[in-house]
Amino acid sequence: MRVGFVQAYAIIFFSAVCINASAIFIQQLSVNMPFAPVVYLLTSRSPFDFWRAAKELGDTLTAYTDKELHDAANRYNVAAEKITEFKGEILQVVSNTQSLAKGLSAALEEHGFTLDDISEKLSLEFALVMEEMKTELSEPLPxxxxxRYRVRATMISISLQKVENAFVKVMAMCAISESDARSRFQELRPGIEHVLLITGNFIDNHPQLVEIILFSGAALIIPESWFLRPLLSLFGFGPYGPVKGSTAAWAQRTFWGGAVKEGSWFARMQSAGMKLPKTKIAGFLAAFLGIAATTRCRL
Structure with missing residues (x-):
């Protein structure tokens, strides 16, 4: 049975807007339609950039995560003060990171670096740290x-020491001495360590909340994502690791005992209000119409 032009138009438009169309749907589409190139257009899109989309949503994302956290707390009978503690500790880390950024501003300007430059360098160094972690932290949590608490605390401590060494290396590019760099990191470390331990306890007691906890944590660090994104991605906050193309699933399983389901990050961003850019929709439709017209001429 051949799908009609109007039906095909509706199907392709719906698929372009709902970018997470299932593989089964795409397979059926390619069988019933002579428009195989359209399937390629739909499935070879640019990778979803969680962090960019999160920045664009801004306060809308904050409101969404607040609601989701409190809804989850009510649903699973989690004490409200635990939610407040989790958020408060992350926001304190964000505040401490803001102080770090201010303290680095003069050195960065003197050597021609921006925070984005430093973020890229940290991402590369932390990616190497993750590879070391994968080798050394191979045992599952008890x-x-x-x-479980004791082993996780040791794993976090080992990992943060590696992070500190990488931070020192990047700071050397700005002529910041090793002792100064370590001192700056030590001001941040207790707060970061506490956030990670709280997260672990939260997930141990409420494993069904792993997705919303990691999603909310990732959303809360957006204001200082230049540093906290590559760092906390080592521990599974966000859909991928320190650099694009790497996965966060290993970190989520290693530190929290379970990975966030594939596609959940995108789905939650859509629920929070993320829209598919109009240019992408227009591009899909233009390509489709061109292919459709060519195909009709051949029939």
């Missing part, structure tokens, strides 16, 4: 909750 089932016993007390042992």
């Amino acid at each position: 089932e016993d909750q007390t042992d």
Whole structure:
């Protein structure tokens, strides 16, 4: 059975807007239609950039995460003060990172660097740290909750020491001495370590909340994502690792005992209000109409 032109138009338009169309749907579409190139257009899109989209949503994303956290707390009988503690600790880390940025501003300007430049360099160094972590932290978390807490705390400590060494290396590019760089990182480390331990306890007690906890944590660090994005991505905050193309699933399984389902980050961003850029929709439709016209001439 051949799908009509009007039906095909509706199907392709719907698929372009709802970018997460299933593989089964695409397969059926390619079987029933002579428009195989359209399938390529739909499935070979540019990768979803979570962090850019999160910045664009701004306060809308904050409102969404607040609602989701409190809805989840009510649904699973989580004490409200636990939610408040989690958010408060992350926001304190964000504040401490803002102080770091101010303290670095003179050195960065003197050597011609921006925070974005430093973020890129940190991302590359932290990607190397992640590879080391994968080798050294290969054992799964224990089932016993007390042992689990102890082992996780050790893993976090080992990882943050590697992060500190990488931070020192990047700071050297701005002529910041090793002792100064370590001192600056040590001002941040206790807060970061505490956030990670709180996250672990939260997820241990409420494993069904792993997705919203990691999503909310990622959203809350957006104001200082130049530093906190590559760092906390080492621990599974966000859909990918320190550099694009790497995955966060390993970190999520290693530190929290379970990975966020593929596609959940995109779905939540859509729920928060993210829209597919009009230029992309127009591009899909233009390509489709051109292919459709060519095909009709051949029939």
